[in-house]
Amino acid sequence: MAVVDLSQRRFRVEGMDCGGCAKTVERAVSALPGVASAEVSFGAASLAVAGDAPDAVITRAVALAGYRAFPAARVVEHDRTPFWRRDARALSTTLSIALLGVAVVASLASAPRVVAEPLYLLSMAVGGWPIARAAALALRRRRLDMNVLMALAAVGAVGIGEYAEGAWVLVLFAVGTGLEAMALERSRRVVASLMDLAPTRARVLIGDDERLVDVATVPVGALIAIQPGERIPLDAEVAAGHSSVDQAPITGESVPVDKAPGDELFAGTLNTTGALTARTTRPAADSMLSRVATLVEQAQGSRAPAERFIDRFAAIYTPIVFGAALLLATVPLAFGGEADTWLYRALALLIVACPCSLVISVPVAVVSAVGGAARRGILIKGGQALEDLGRVRAVALDKTGTLTLGLPLLQRVHADDEAAALALVAAVERGSEHPLAAALRRAARDRDLPVPPAEGFLALPGRGAQATVAGRALWAGGPRLMQERLGTLPPGLGALHDAGQTVIGLGEGDHLIALFGLADQPRPEAGGLAERLHTVGIDRVVMLTGDSEPVARAVAHTAGITDVHAGLLPAEKLEHVRALEREAGAVAMVGDGVNDAPALAAARVGVAMGAAGSDVAIQSADVALMSDRLDALPEAITQARRALAIMRANVIASLAIKAVFVVLAPFGLVTLVVAVATDMGMSLLVTGNAMRLLRR
Numbered sequence: 001m002a003v004v005d006l007s008q009r010r011f012r013v014e015g016m017d018c019g020g021c022a023k024t025v026e027r028a029v030s031a032l033p034g035v036a037s038a039e040v041s042f043g044a045a046s047l048a049v050a051g052d053a054p055d056a057v058i059t060r061a062v063a064l065a066g067y068r069a070f071p072a073a074r075v076v077e078h079d080r081t082p083f084w085r086r087d088a089r090a091l092s093t094t095l096s097i098a099l100l101g102v103a104v105v106a107s108l109a110s111a112p113r114v115v116a117e118p119l120y121l122l123s124m125a126v127g128g129w130p131i132a133r134a135a136a137l138a139l140r141r142r143r144l145d146m147n148v149l150m151a152l153a154a155v156g157a158v159g160i161g162e163y164a165e166g167a168w169v170l171v172l173f174a175v176g177t178g179l180e181a182m183a184l185e186r187s188r189r190v191v192a193s194l195m196d197l198a199p200t201r202a203r204v205l206i207g208d209d210e211r212l213v214d215v216a217t218v219p220v221g222a223l224i225a226i227q228p229g230e231r232i233p234l235d236a237e238v239a240a241g242h243s244s245v246d247q248a249p250i251t252g253e254s255v256p257v258d259k260a261p262g263d264e265l266f267a268g269t270l271n272t273t274g275a276l277t278a279r280t281t282r283p284a285a286d287s288m289l290s291r292v293a294t295l296v297e298q299a300q301g302s303r304a305p306a307e308r309f310i311d312r313f314a315a316i317y318t319p320i321v322f323g324a325a326l327l328l329a330t331v332p333l334a335f336g337g338e339a340d341t342w343l344y345r346a347l348a349l350l351i352v353a354c355p356c357s358l359v360i361s362v363p364v365a366v367v368s369a370v371g372g373a374a375r376r377g378i379l380i381k382g383g384q385a386l387e388d389l390g391r392v393r394a395v396a397l398d399k400t401g402t403l404t405l406g407l408p409l410l411q412r413v414h415a416d417d418e419a420a421a422l423a424l425v426a427a428v429e430r431g432s433e434h435p436l437a438a439a440l441r442r443a444a445r446d447r448d449l450p451v452p453p454a455e456g457f458l459a460l461p462g463r464g465a466q467a468t469v470a471g472r473a474l475w476a477g478g479p480r481l482m483q484e485r486l487g488t489l490p491p492g493l494g495a496l497h498d499a500g501q502t503v504i505g506l507g508e509g510d511h512l513i514a515l516f517g518l519a520d521q522p523r524p525e526a527g528g529l530a531e532r533l534h535t536v537g538i539d540r541v542v543m544l545t546g547d548s549e550p551v552a553r554a555v556a557h558t559a560g561i562t563d564v565h566a567g568l569l570p571a572e573k574l575e576h577v578r579a580l581e582r583e584a585g586a587v588a589m590v591g592d593g594v595n596d597a598p599a600l601a602a603a604r605v606g607v608a609m610g611a612a613g614s615d616v617a618i619q620s621a622d623v624a625l626m627s628d629r630l631d632a633l634p635e636a637i638t639q640a641r642r643a644l645a646i647m648r649a650n651v652i653a654s655l656a657i658k659a660v661f662v663v664l665a666p667f668g669l670v671t672l673v674v675a676v677a678t679d680m681g682m683s684l685l686v687t688g689n690a691m692r693l694l695r696r
Helices: 019-030 055-064 072-079 088-108 113-140 146-159 163-188 190-195 288-301 305-334 339-352 356-360 363-374 383-390 399-403 418-431 435-446 479-486 493-498 529-535 549-559 570-584 597-602 615-620 632-667 672-694
Strands: 009-014 035-041 046-051 068-071 201-206 209-214 223-226 236-240 243-246 257-259 276-280 378-380 394-397 404-414 454-460 464-469 472-477 502-508 511-522 540-544 563-565 587-591 605-608 623-625
Touching (some): 019 035, 019 055, 046 055, 146 339, 146 672, 163 672, 305 383, 305 632, 339 672, 356 363, 356 672, 378 383, 394 399, 394 570, 399 404, 399 511, 399 549, 399 587, 404 418, 418 435, 418 454, 418 472, 418 502, 472 479, 493 502, 493 511, 511 549, 529 540, 540 570, 570 587, 570 597, 623 632, 632 672
Parallel strands (some): 540 563, 587 605, 605 623
Antiparallel strands (some): 009 046, 009 068, 035 046, 223 276, 236 276, 404 511, 454 464, 464 472, 472 502
C-alpha cells in the first residue's frame, strides 16, 4: 500500500519549465548538508525534503539554481496570487513578442539588415535571458535540459546568420513554456481552491456576546455560531439547532446532509437552511479540510511508475540525440559538406532532442487525475495508487459498514402482542451497549411505546442480558441463551435466520415470549453495485465478511454479488485476498480502514469507505472515499482508468512525433521554427489532454 510520509517538509517550487529543471533543483538540494533526501515533482511543482537542513538554506539553494521555493506553510497564501503577476518571465516574454513583431515588420518592409538584425537580437536578449540563465545553471549541474538545448539552437542560428530563426526559436519556446505553466497552474490550484472554502473568521460565542475572531485563534471546545448561507469555519460538533449542510468539498456528496445536535461538521462546508451552534473539535490547522488539502498536494507530487520509466528513458535518449546532432554538424564537413547547411540541420535535430512533451506527459496526468478526484470526495494517494487502481481486475468488499449502513433495524416480531413484547425487550435492554439492543430500543421509541422501568440489569457476555421488569424476571438474547433457558431452539428461529436476520429472543424462565428479527440495512446505492463495477471493467466482485452465511447472502443478493465468503476471521480475509490476486489479478479491497486492516494491506489497492472524520482510514488506505456512498467506487475506478488511457496516449503521441522529427531533421526537412513550434505544441497538447481529468 502507498504510504505518504507526513514527516517530510514540503516546498512549492516556481519557475520550472520541464522535468530537467526539476532534476536540477533536486540535485542542488540533495547536495546540501543535513539533507537526507530530496524529491522534486515537476507536475505538482513541489519539493519534498527529509533531513534537518534549515528552510532558509533549502530555499537559498533553490534560488541559486535559478528557481523560487516557498515552505508549505506559505503555499496556499502564495497560490492565490495570479500566475502572470508572480512570474517575471511573463513580462520578458511579452516584450520579446513585441520586439519580434517590430523586427518582422522591418524585414517585410525591406529595412536594411543593420536595422532588422539588431531588433531580432534584442528580441532574443529580452525573451531569452531567463532561458540562458537556466541553461547556465543546468550546465553547472552537468545536465542537458531543454533550456540548454534551446539556448544552443538559438546561438547556433545566430552563428550561421539566421537571426530571424534564432529569435523565433527563443520567443516560441518562451511563449510555449509560459502557456504550459499557466495550464499546469490550473491543475495545481486544486489545493488552494480547497483551502479558499474555509472562512478566515468565526463567530465565537462568549456568554451572551458574539465576536468575530480569526479562526487560527479559536481554541478547541469553543462555541461558534453558524448562520444560514455561511460556510463552517472549523471542524465542530452541533450543540444546538438543525440544518442541512452541503458537504461536497469534503465528501463529494451532491445532496446536503441533515445535521442535528451531536452530528459532525467540517470546515469549508456550507450551512444551507438553519442556524447552528457548534462546539469546535479541532484547531484550524488540523481541520479535515486542511488534512485533505495536504494529502492531495502530497499525492500530486508523488511519482507514478510510468513517470520513473520515462525519466530513465529521457536520461538515455537526450544524450544520444545530442551526440547525433554533433556528428551531423561535423562528419559531413569531412566529406565536403557545406558548414551552414549541416549545422542548421544539426540545430533542428538538437531541438528534437528535447524530450519535454514526453517527460511531462505522465506527471501532468497524475496532478490532474488526483485533483479531479479530490473535487468529488475521492482521495487517491498519488501516482502509484492511481496506476494500481486503474489496473484492478477484482474488487473484494466487506459487508458491515461497506455494503450496509452498519445500523441494524428491527424487521419482524413474532409474538402474541407485538407492542407489549417490544416494550418489554426494550426495558430489558435499557442498560446494554450492544448495537442490537440499541436497535430494539430505537424501534420501541419510534413506535412511541411506553417502556417500563427495569431493575437488576445484568449483562450476559456473548449471550444477552437479563433484568426484572414489573416484577417479572426476563431475559433477552441470541440462540445460545435461548438454548440454555429453553432447552431447545424455538421453531420460528430457522425462518428468520434463513431470511438473513439476526434473531433475539425474549423470555421468562423457560417460557419464550417473543422472537425479534433484526438486520443491517444495505446502503441505498448498493443495489446493482456488482453490475456497475463490471461495466467499468471489473471482472470479479466478491464479498468477504465475518457475518453468517444467510445474512451475508441476503445483502449480497441486493448488490448482485454471487461470490460470497462468510464467517471469516481477519486473517482468513487476508488469505482470500491473496488467493483472489493469484486467480484474477490486481485486487481492490474495500473496507472501513480499521477492522479490515490486514486485508486492506494485502490488496494491491486498499479502499477506505466513509473516511471523512476517520484519521486511521485516511492515513492507511491507498484510496479514501470520503463519503459514505458506494457510488464513488466505480467513479474512482473510472477516473484511474481514464488517467492510464491519457498517460498512454500522451506517451505514444510524444514518442511518435519525436521519431518522425529524428528521421526528418538530418534530411533538412525540418526548420528550426517548425521544430520548436511542434515541440512546444506537443507539450501543450499533452497538458490539455491531461487536464480533461479535472472534469467529470
